[in-house]
Amino acid sequence: xxxxxxxxxxxxxxxxxxxxxxxxxxxxxxxxxxxxxxxxxxxxxxxxxxxxxxxxxxxxxxxxxxxxxxxxxxxxxxxxxxxxxxxxxxxxxxxxxxxxxxxxxxxxxxxxxxxxxxxxxxxxxxxxxxxxxxxxxxxxxxxxxxxxxxxxxxxxxxxxxxxxxxxxxxxxxxxxxxxxxxxxxxxxxxxxxxxxxxxx
Numbered sequence: 001x002x003x004x005x006x007x008x009x010x011x012x013x014x015x016x017x018x019x020x021x022x023x024x025x026x027x028x029x030x031x032x033x034x035x036x037x038x039x040x041x042x043x044x045x046x047x048x049x050x051x052x053x054x055x056x057x058x059x060x061x062x063x064x065x066x067x068x069x070x071x072x073x074x075x076x077x078x079x080x081x082x083x084x085x086x087x088x089x090x091x092x093x094x095x096x097x098x099x100x101x102x103x104x105x106x107x108x109x110x111x112x113x114x115x116x117x118x119x120x121x122x123x124x125x126x127x128x129x130x131x132x133x134x135x136x137x138x139x140x141x142x143x144x145x146x147x148x149x150x151x152x153x154x155x156x157x158x159x160x161x162x163x164x165x166x167x168x169x170x171x172x173x174x175x176x177x178x179x180x181x182x183x184x185x186x187x188x189x190x191x192x193x194x195x196x197x198x199x200x
Contacts, residue, residue: 014081014138016145019071021060026080027071028056034128037187041113042066044105054102064098065125072145074138081133084142085126086149089117089159114186116161121195122150124160143176147198158198161191 019027032039032052042058042065043051058066066085074082087095096113105111117123124146129138150158161184162169170192178194185191 014074014076014141016072016074016141019059019068019073019083021068023068023071023073023080024056024059027059027068027073027083028052030080030083030128030130031055031059031066031085031126033131034126041111041187042099044099044102044111046106058099061098063095065092065095067095070095070125072142072149074142076133076138079132080130081136082129082138082142083126084124084128084146086122086124086146088153088155089121089123090119092117092123110187114184116184116186116191116193117159120155121157121159122146122153122155124158127160139172147196151198156198157195159193159195161186161193164190164192 039055040046040051043054045051045054058064059068061067062069070085070087072084073080092115127139127142147158162173173194178196180192180194182193183190184193
């Protein structure tokens with residue numbers, strides 16, 4: 001008699017991979033969870049539903065800041081457990097231009113796109129882990145993947161920003177070797193720009 005598989009399904013091994021266009025429905029909630037009101041600045045739109053539609057369009061397009069081309073995901077049990085957005089600081093103006101050029105974009109100053117990164121660094125724009133998968137080391141694994149991407153692309157410095165009152169995240173990044181070098185104002189909130197040297 002053949003052994004039968006119980007009702008409990010075997011869990012799949014987590015996989016870090018480049019994002020695909022069809023991941024957009026799972027990417028958008030994670031993106032918004034991480035960046036909050038910055039989502040409206042990226043969209044240049046105050047209406048929530050319209051802003052989400054605009055972000056969906058940009059994720060599925062190429063050559064912009066939040067394009068699937070700049071997104072890495074961790075997939076587990078058929079779901080996207082976490083994601084990151086990263087790109088070279090040298091490319092930020094080119095990547096932001098499609099967002100700025102979008103027809104109908106609100107020109108209000110509150111939607112201005114602030115430069116968060118500088119030339120010469122590989123920048124972690126967004127890191128987000130689904131609430132369902134938190135506490136499983138996914139954030140650390142994605143951070144390691146981000147730093148490895150930077151090395152493979154020939155960068156010697158990586159960078160990120162963290163809101164000043166997010167002490168937990170600050171401690172996490174400091175433990176991983178990041179140091180604060182600047183304060184940036186985005187949407188009325190102060191953020192620490194943090195950097196770390198990496199060996200290629």
